Amino acid sequence: MINLDGKIVEEKDAILSVRNRGFAYGDSVFETIRIISGKIMFWEDHYFRLMASMRIMRMEIPSSFSPEFLEKQIIEVIEANNLETSPARIRFAVYRLQGGYYTPATRDIGYVITAEALENSFYLFNDGNYEVELFKDHYVNSGLLSTIKSNNRAVNVLGSIFARENGYDNCLLLNEKKGVVEALNGNVFLVKGQVVKTPPISDGALNGIIRKQLVNILKKTEEYTLEETSISPFELQKADEIFITNVALGIQPISKYRKKTFENKVAKELLSKLNVKARLG
Template identity: 40%
Template sequence: MNSSFTIYNQTILNEAESEAFNRRSHLYGDGLFETLRVHQGKICFWESHYFRLMSSMRILRLEIPLNWSPDDLEKEILSFKPEPQIDYRVRFSVWREGGLGYTPNTNSIDWSINFSELDDKGYSSPVKKQKLALFQEHKKSKGLLSNLKLSESILYILAAKFASEQHTDDAIILSQDNHVLETSRGNIFLLKGNELITPSLEDGALRGVMREQILKYAKDANLTSKEEKVNPFDLLKADEIWITNAITGIVSVSDYRKSSYGCLKGDEMQVILNSKCE
């Protein structure tokens, strides 16, 4: 077998040392991930995370291990024995085995779990607030892959970088036809009166776990909900704007361009989400 080596920052690495640099996740972004919140020793909304993971792996033609039942995989993730009084961010990453070459020689997987402690216990209540910008330099295409949390995340990185340069906290990502899809940090909801509006999966929005929960439990806050195309100008007419993800739950937008927004219903919905995660 031919030997190989890697030069890393002017240091020549041997074959064993080079292994981390030759993973397909590193070379091609050939994988996906789930970001989970562990609260009181339990994974919040585990069932939704699990079924999204399984669906995404099938779409990417990744081999699902036979012992990855919902219960067994949950036990594997929680094997680090979380302290009940501490909340954790967990990143569960899955990627295809193999090295160089676009054509895979296997669908077998490697995986890893990263844990980090969070400052808050439960989703912040009242909700945190942030300023929002509009990222237009690059757009997101629609299709089945656009709904997945892929390892390749350069669009989100560039949007987050743009937000920082604009001295805001987050930035809106647009579709190719200039409709609002999400932000660099999560899905987006507009509240008009008692109606919640969020971009549809068919238009390219991320299939967010927290998005799913809010659509499911909106009625508990006496809200109706629907999915439809959202124009950037629609944001200026909203009463509230929420950014949602599995770690923060809901973050309320305080300012977008020259408009300011409330967060009364956002606070109410966050309380409901915390109750569902107990």
């Protein structure tokens, strides 16, 4: 079952026009949200990021789009799919209504919410082999558009194909200044000694929900120093650890980059603290 503009419908009946602007021009933004036993994880952060993304895309935000209203829309999808007591993954997509070419005929929006079951309620630690490489065929441009989750993910798609064709689990993306920005599916953190680095949003990094949680956790710890700073590719092989973060997986340690293998001690510590935050809401 799917929520299409506030109506719960069967997936086969959830029809979008071929002229839909999300399809035709990538004129759409979305949030990937994790649900635990009917409770939305980090909902406030998701809500404000969605509103910021819509503003950046110059979409008209309906007056009804309060946190309470959108939360109700999500919960209705969860209940319609009998996922009230199961972990679930939500995709909340907002698209501009059709009309016009590059210049929209309207700034009004529609939305669609889908749900699928997940295996585990909380984040599990994956310490298996996970090898990455740089994707250098195309770059992420620094700026506001790169910080939001939009349907324009061509670099991520092409990088994912490159990774699969070459036997890698993931790739790290570069911006036009040749700095490491993020992974194909999440933010990236680098550990060297007691210093934990992550690229700043101004470099073009996604304004990730789990990134924000870990930044807040690290700022409160005495063991580590957080630096939001540009990361050069040359730093990767000198790091003690590198890990990727996103809402679906939590924290994914990288085990190998080229000839360098990495530890995962800090990633494991942070995942434990992240799960505590998730339980507390």
